Amino acid sequence: MILVYINTLNGIGKSSYEAVTYAKKMGDSVVVLTNGNEEESNLSSLGDYGAEKVMIHREITSFESGQICDLISKVAEQHGINTIVFSHDHVSKAVAPMLSTRLSAGLVPGAISLPDSNGHIDVNVFSGKAIAKVSINSDKKIISLLPNSIPLEKNETTCVVEDLSLDLCEAKIKLLSKKELEGDIPLPEAELVVSAGRGLKGPENWGMVEDLAKTMGAATACSRPVSDIGWRPHHEHVGQTGIAIRPNLYIAAGISGAIQHLAGVNGSKVIVVINTDPEAPFFKAADYGIIGDAFEVLPKLNESMKKFMAQNN
Amino acid sequence: MKILVCISKSPDTTSKISFSDQNTKFDESGVQYIVNPYDEWYALVRALEIKESVGGSVTIITVGTQADDPIIRKALAIGADNAVRVDAQPSDAFYTAKQLSEYAKENAYDLILLGKETINYNGSQVGGMMAQLLDMPFISVASKLEVNGDSLTLESEVPGGIEVYEVLTPCVVSCAKGMAEQRIPNMRGIMAARTKPLSVVSPVDCQNLTSVVSYELPNEKSECKMIDPDNMDQLVDLLHGEAKVI
Numbered sequence: 404m405i406l407v408y409i410n411t412l413n414g415i416g417k418s419s420y421e422a423v424t425y426a427k428k429m430g431d432s433v434v435v436l437t438n439g440n441e442e443e444s445n446l447s448s449l450g451d452y453g454a455e456k457v458m459i460h461r462e463i464t465s466f467e468s469g470q471i472c473d474l475i476s477k478v479a480e481q482h483g484i485n486t487i488v489f490s491h492d493h494v495s496k497a498v499a500p501m502l503s504t505r506l507s508a509g510l511v512p513g514a515i516s517l518p519d520s521n522g523h524i525d526v527n528v529f530s531g532k533a534i535a536k537v538s539i540n541s542d543k544k545i546i547s548l549l550p551n552s553i554p555l556e557k558n559e560t561t562c563v564v565e566d567l568s569l570d571l572c573e574a575k576i577k578l579l580s581k582k583e584l585e586g587d588i589p590l591p592e593a594e595l596v597v598s599a600g601r602g603l604k605g606p607e608n609w610g611m612v613e614d615l616a617k618t619m620g621a622a623t624a625c626s627r628p629v630s631d632i633g634w635r636p637h638h639e640h641v642g643q644t645g646i647a648i649r650p651n652l653y654i655a656a657g658i659s660g661a662i663q664h665l666a667g668v669n670g671s672k673v674i675v676v677i678n679t680d681p682e683a684p685f686f687k688a689a690d691y692g693i694i695g696d697a698f699e700v701l702p703k704l705n706e707s708m709k710k711f712m713a714q715n716n
Numbered sequence: 717m718k719i720l721v722c723i724s725k726s727p728d729t730t731s732k733i734s735f736s737d738q739n740t741k742f743d744e745s746g747v748q749y750i751v752n753p754y755d756e757w758y759a760l761v762r763a764l765e766i767k768e769s770v771g772g773s774v775t776i777i778t779v780g781t782q783a784d785d786p787i788i789r790k791a792l793a794i795g796a797d798n799a800v801r802v803d804a805q806p807s808d809a810f811y812t813a814k815q816l817s818e819y820a821k822e823n824a825y826d827l828i829l830l831g832k833e834t835i836n837y838n839g840s841q842v843g844g845m846m847a848q849l850l851d852m853p854f855i856s857v858a859s860k861l862e863v864n865g866d867s868l869t870l871e872s873e874v875p876g877g878i879e880v881y882e883v884l885t886p887c888v889v890s891c892a893k894g895m896a897e898q899r900i901p902n903m904r905g906i907m908a909a910r911t912k913p914l915s916v917v918s919p920v921d922c923q924n925l926t927s928v929v930s931y932e933l934p935n936e937k938s939e940c941k942m943i944d945p946d947n948m949d950q951l952v953d954l955l956h957g958e959a960k961v962i
């Protein structure tokens with residue numbers, strides 16, 4: 404039996420279904436563990452991807468890494484579980500290493516493949532500039548799956564939802580408040596991303612980026628200098644020192660394509676580059692290139708996209 | 717406040733990445749090492765700011781060999797008081813966390829800071845492992861940290877918002893953008909760093925939990941197809957029909 408831990412405090416995202424798909428493809432039965440207030444009817448949707456059971460601990464309602472670690476390790480022990488799968492998100496980045504230490508279970512953070520016949524798993528290293536094959540030396544194993552790494556696969560399974568009561572260690576992290584951000588689509592999960600750089604000259608020109616993103620149902624991103632000078636929020640900064648993403652489509656306007664930027668986006672399936680400078684290094688990493696002024700190209704692309712959307716939806 | 721900052725080396729961000737020994741080893745020839753940016757820009761600088769406002773000390777620690785002394789001196793030049801090097805080759809995250817924790821355990825720090833990940837292995841593992849080994853709370857990917865006596869207020873970006881937490885020291889915090897601004901060491905700092913104490917300690921026995929079997933480079937992109945800026949309909953057609961991404 405494989406245990407998948409998912410974070411449902413912000414709803415059930417696509418990456419949770421991916422983690423269940425991944426575990427199911429490993430060939431064993433899959434049970435899911437989570438915590439919070441998510442409704443039973445939503446939780447049972449995990450059965451569409453192969454989960455037989457969802458266990459939910461309703462008392463942990465905030466991101467308390469110590470208690471979540473305690474919860475997973477107690478459940479794993481009770482059920483004699485040797486393999487635990489996470490989605491590589493902000494919760495797993497805190498909890499999976501704690502759990503790895505507690506269970507003496509080797510951890511593969513940011514897996515992008517299933518284990519091969521030798522049990523080796525691919526992960527991105529050097530911020531996307533290379534891939535490493537990692538082997539886990541311990542009997543117990545923890546795999547944290549990078550979002551957008553494997554296609555979702557339905558596997559209709561009858562899924563029961565069970566409320567868990569378990570005594571847990573004391574909470575040490577107190578959630579004081581939460582500020583909601585205007586976030587439409589979380590960037591790491593987005594399949595389509597429209598991104599822009601210093602070539603856009605100022606924050607007042609981002610309307611055309613947002614318009615295109617809205618038409619396409621895409622998330623927005625930016626280069627590092629753009630977030631450093633405060634034109635855009637930090638969480639949009641992609642690259643070697645920002646977040647690494649691997650959407651199906653990455654459209655970059657007014658970004659030169661410095662090696663540090665490419666590192667965070669070269670896992671994208673298809674890259675479109677819009678730049679006035681035919682020598683911009685980004686063209687070397689692009690699938691489709693447009694030599695032109697973003698101020699003219701983006702609105703035109705938006706119009707064409709709108710037409711396409713109207714015909715296809 | 718007694719602060720320990722864990723630093724790691726990482727290849728300069730412009731390094732060309734290649735491998736040797738049948739793709740089993742990172743090829744270090746011609747590679748310039750830097751302090752991992754998350755450790756330097758955010759963890760170390762925030763530690764120095766805290767020391768400047770409430771007093772205390774900032775110690776940096778790394779697991780590495782003598783070849784890593786230049787990055788230790790760089791961190792000292794930015795302003796850390798003293799440095800510790802655990803004399804070993806860091807072979808996996810658990811091994812590294814174990815070495816760092818052993819030292820931390822004996823020296824009772826109020827706060828342990830490190831970057832949210834390294835830019836070579838991107839694992840985000842060491843902080844959580846240390847927290848578990850030291851039985852301390854762990855706040856990951858924090859973008860703000862304020863000290864009020866023995867309690868800390870922290871902010872973390874989560875999907876859809878920012879969460880604000882309170883936690884008591886001692887604790888472990890992994891640091892992300894927003895926490896501080898990069899500091900460039902000045903001449904005085906660089907001179908002072910030469911004589912700041914650097915102690916070298918022996919590693920403890922520890923088994924790796926994981927190992928890297930081999931590396932590979934991502935597939936080269938095929939030729940870029942150029943599209944006329946006045947023909948965005950064609951781009952949309954290609955994205956739909958050829959690339960099949962919309």
Ligand SMILES: Cc1cc2nc3c(=O)[nH]c(=O)nc-3n(C[C@H](O)[C@H](O)[C@H](O)COP(=O)(O)OP(=O)(O)OC[C@H]3O[C@@H](n4cnc5c(N)ncnc54)[C@H](O)[C@@H]3O)c2cc1C
Nearest residue numbers: 600601602626627642643644645657658659661664679697
């Ligand atoms: C340690 C380190 C880490 C770094 N990490 C990151 C990172 O994580 N992410 C990141 O993005 N960067 C990172 N950088 C910075 C990186 O080196 C580049 O400086 C940065 O990516 C450049 O951003 P840009 O492309 O937006 O700006 P620029 O380099 O200024 O490029 C602007 C581009 O816009 C084009 N342009 C101008 N006007 C127009 C127009 N009207 N229409 C279309 N195109 C136009 C120009 O031809 C140019 O190519 C890092 C640097 C270092 C040293």
